[in-house]
Amino acid sequence: MCSKMKITKSTKNYSACPQIKELLNECDSVLIGAGAGLSVSEGFSYSGKRFEKYFSDFKNKYGFSDMYSGGFYPYKTLEEYWAYWSRYIFVNRFNESEKGNGVYKKLFELVNKKDYFVITTNVDHQFQKAGFDKSRLFYTQGDFGLFQCSVPCHKKTYDNEKQILQMVEQQKDLKIPSELIPKCPVCGKPMTMNLRVDNSFIEDSFWEKAAARYSTFIEKHQNKKILFLELGVGFNTPGIIKYPFWQMTLQNPVSHYVSINKGESYCPTEIQNRSFCIDEDIGKVLERL
Structure with a gap:
């Protein structure tokens, strides 16, 4: 109508x-x-000065110019993928130092x-x-603060703050350590964010x-x-x-x-x-x- x-x-x-x-x-x-x-x-733009402040190193390496585009970049490894996404989630969900x-x-x-x-x-x-x-x-x-199975093999979400902070703190050369890649506790497949991007959203x-x-x-x-x-x-x-x-x-x-x-x-x-x-x-x- x-x-x-x-x-x-x-x-x-x-x-x-x-x-x-x-x-x-x-x-x-x-x-x-x-x-x-x-x-x-509120001041939480995904582009401009705020993007430059937090993601200038990713911009220099991969060439994208805003956070949204970075989320769709075809990273070659999960270590690179989660280096970007962990920082993205931290900046936009858990960063208490940034005041709006x-x-x-x-x-x-x-x-x-x-x-x-x-x-x-x-x-x-x-x-x-x-x-x-x-x-x-x-x-x-969905919520940046939640993980889900990427398959998904079951209908449950998981708080991710502790894991995200570890990825942010331990990433080096725009990669996280392989052992920090989040995996589903049920089927062992990679976890993903609980965001509605396709029909796998839980x-x-x-x-x-x-x-x-x-x-x-x-x-x-x-x-x-x-x-x-x-x-x-x-x-x-x-x-x-x-x-x-x-x-x-x-x-x-x-x-x-x-x-x-x-x-x-x-x-x-x-x-x-x-x-x-x-x-x-x-x-x-x-x-x-």
């Missing part, structure tokens, strides 16, 4: 903040949908006294670091429970004053957050939809009278709120 809707681009700016603030105060609940743009606003812009904390301050829930395609753990209740989070695409028991809580939240607030707050969501995977938010807004006449995303803020004309689409930096908008 969403593909048949006529889409309109943002026409609103910071001047809409008082109206959005009023919606936040009056709504019964807030459903947050978050994409990569939220972490970019406080965008996630501003968001938490806005909604923590409301009945809220978060669905996100981000895998960097920033919501929990900012104080969000884990039971109110649904990480649909939806373990924790994922399934989070999905159930998300469904329960939606069912609980049907036909009530719910605010669909979409932050930093583009069109890479619109079927996870964007299209469902549009459809639920259309079906619920007392709901409202807010999209904040620099460069990509849209809504269907069918819900335009109950929508605020702001083409500005998320952090700056949250500051004004």
Whole structure:
């Protein structure tokens, strides 16, 4: 249905903040949908100066110019592969020394006294670091902090912080020691990240429970004053957050939809009278709120 809707681009700016603030105060609940743009606003870009800071040696050897491209590079050995990925995961998941812009904390301050829930395609753990209740989070695409069997031979994930830190500390000449290559404890095949990149992604028991809580939240607030707050969501995977938010807004006449995303803020004309689409930096908008 969403593909048949006529889409309109943002026409609103910071001047809409008082109206959005009023919606936040009056709504019964807030459903947050978050994409990569939220972490970019936090300061955690995968390119530019931040990439140069952490991956200039990989850039010089392999020629790629951003973290995302490095994740798809055809490394010849698992020692090289895990040298890159262990640093990638450490930088974007476990590095406590790097402080962001406080965008996630501003968001938490806005909604923590409301009945809220978060669905996100981000895998960097920033919501929990900012104080969000884990039971109110649904990480649909996985978590940098988890391993799974690459086959996969069984439906279970494993915390990887200790192994990742060892790989980062012991890598030399852009390779890790062979004995640190993570292997499945059941079948012995190589482990991989619990990230949704193909049909081998494991939806373990924790994922399934989070999905159930998300469904329960939606069912609980049907036909009530719910605010669909979409932050930093583009069109890479619109079927996870964007299209469902549009459809639920259309079906619920007392709901409202807010999209904040620099460069990509849209809504269907069918819900335009109950929508605020702001083409500005998320952090700056949250500051004004």
